Amino acid sequence: MHVPDGFIDAPVSAVTGVVAAGAIAVSLRGARRELDERTAPLAGLVAAFIFAVQMLNFPVAAGTSGHLLGGALAAILVGPYTGVLCVSVVLLMQGILFADGGLTALGVNITDMAIVTTVVAYAVFRGLAKVLPRGRRSVTVASFVAALLSVPAAAVVFTLIYAIGGTTDVALPKVATAMVGVHVLIGIGEAVITALTVGAVIAVRPDLVHGARGLEQRLKLRVNGELVDAPAAEPAPAPAGRSHRKLWITGLITSLVLAGFVSFYASAHPDGLEKIAHDQGIDKKAEPHASSDSPLADYGVKDVSDARLSGGLAGVIGVGATIVVGSTVFRVVRRRRTDEMSRADTHTATGTRV
Structure with a gap:
């Protein structure tokens, strides 16, 4: 759903740019509360994984394909504020390095693909989490539904943006019907990828999944014939050899394989918006x-004639660039939080002495 240059006029592109910049500023602040020493590295990996999977267009209708948007996946794995930043980093890398999504339309793309999908998905996810039974299966089910609904929501928002600032005179009801219809199908693919990925991470490290926090059931003890909550136990630290680094390495290798090899077999049909x-x-x-x-440009390395090698190298470079930029951003965000906490502790200690 990458919007190219020329689809939306300059005034509306500028307004969406301001909206996107404001949302990123809010997300940078909100991400400080979401990230810690364990999840900050995971956030960079999530951005790289989304980049890799977005290269895997899958067929959804005759002559049409779709790909992951990633807002739901990012929001559930690392939190909604960090999720907006993850998808924004991906869109920035795609626009600058791969000529995918217009640079003047970057505000439109961030607003639609990063903000709308993340906010809608996380709102649906949280709503379902309140009514479904507490458990890992419920997180996976909620992830599926949230991802499914986030994609047609983005299609609706694009149609609204185009209705206000579109550069051609077209029949908007037909555009809306086509956009929503195709993107419901794309949403099914998004939902499957999101649910499988969230389920896989929960299976090995549920403590790292933002949307799965608080799932642990309190142990019940029978005292005088009544069930009461047992005292909460302190979590045991993970052994050094089995820490989050293993998940990070596995995720990085998976991203490199998807972008560097599997992407060659992706559908060549235009995606929903292009069609x-x-x-x-x-x-x-x-x-x-x-x-x-x-x-x-176009996910190939210039002057490399072999299509498989050219696309594979471009994918690997893209994953590498995304994880470097993303990890740097989240490391800085995490450091700002640490600095703020240190200053707060200093002020508290000073006030206590006085």
């Missing part, structure tokens, strides 16, 4: 991408 834009005439005023001469 609808062509069929409905939305793309009449599309503009060339500012990074169209990038050495990695």
Whole structure:
């Protein structure tokens, strides 16, 4: 659903840019509360994994494909604020390095693909978590439904943005119907990928999944014929050799394999927005991408003639660049939180002495 340059006029693109910048600023602050020394490295990995899986277009209808948006996955794994940042990092890397998604439309893409999907998915997920039985299976089910609904929600928001700032005169009811219809199908694929990934992480490290916090059931003791909660035990520290590093390495290898090898077998059909834009005439005023001469444009390495090798190298480079940029951002965010906590402790101690 990457919107290229020329689809949306300059004023609306500027407004969405301001919205996106504001949301990122709020998310940077909110992510300080979500990230700790264990989850900060995972956030960078989540961004890289989303980049890798977005390369795997899957067929959804005749001549149409879809790919993961990632907002639901990121929100459930690392939290909604951090999730917005994860998807935004992916969109930035795709726009600058791979000419995927217009640079003037970056605000539109972040608003639609990062903010809308993350907010909708997390709201649905939290709502279901309150009514479903507490347990890992419920987290997986809630993840499926949240991801499924987040994609057509993004399609609706794109249609609204296009209704306000679209550069061509098209029949909006037809666009809305086509967008929602195709993206419901894409949402099914998104839901399956999200549920499988969340379920896999929960199976090995549930303590690292933001959406699974608080799932532990308190032990019950029978005292004088009545069941009461047992005192909470302190969690045992994970052995050094089996810490989050194993999950991080496994996730990185998986991302590299998906982007560097499996992506070659992805569907070559245009994605939902591309197909609808062509069929409905939305793309009449599309503009060339500012990074169209990038050495990695269109997910291939310039001057490498072998398609398999070119695409694989581009995928590996993309995963590497995304995890470096993402990890740097989340490390800085985490450090800011640590600095704030240190200053607060200092002030408290000073006040106590006075």
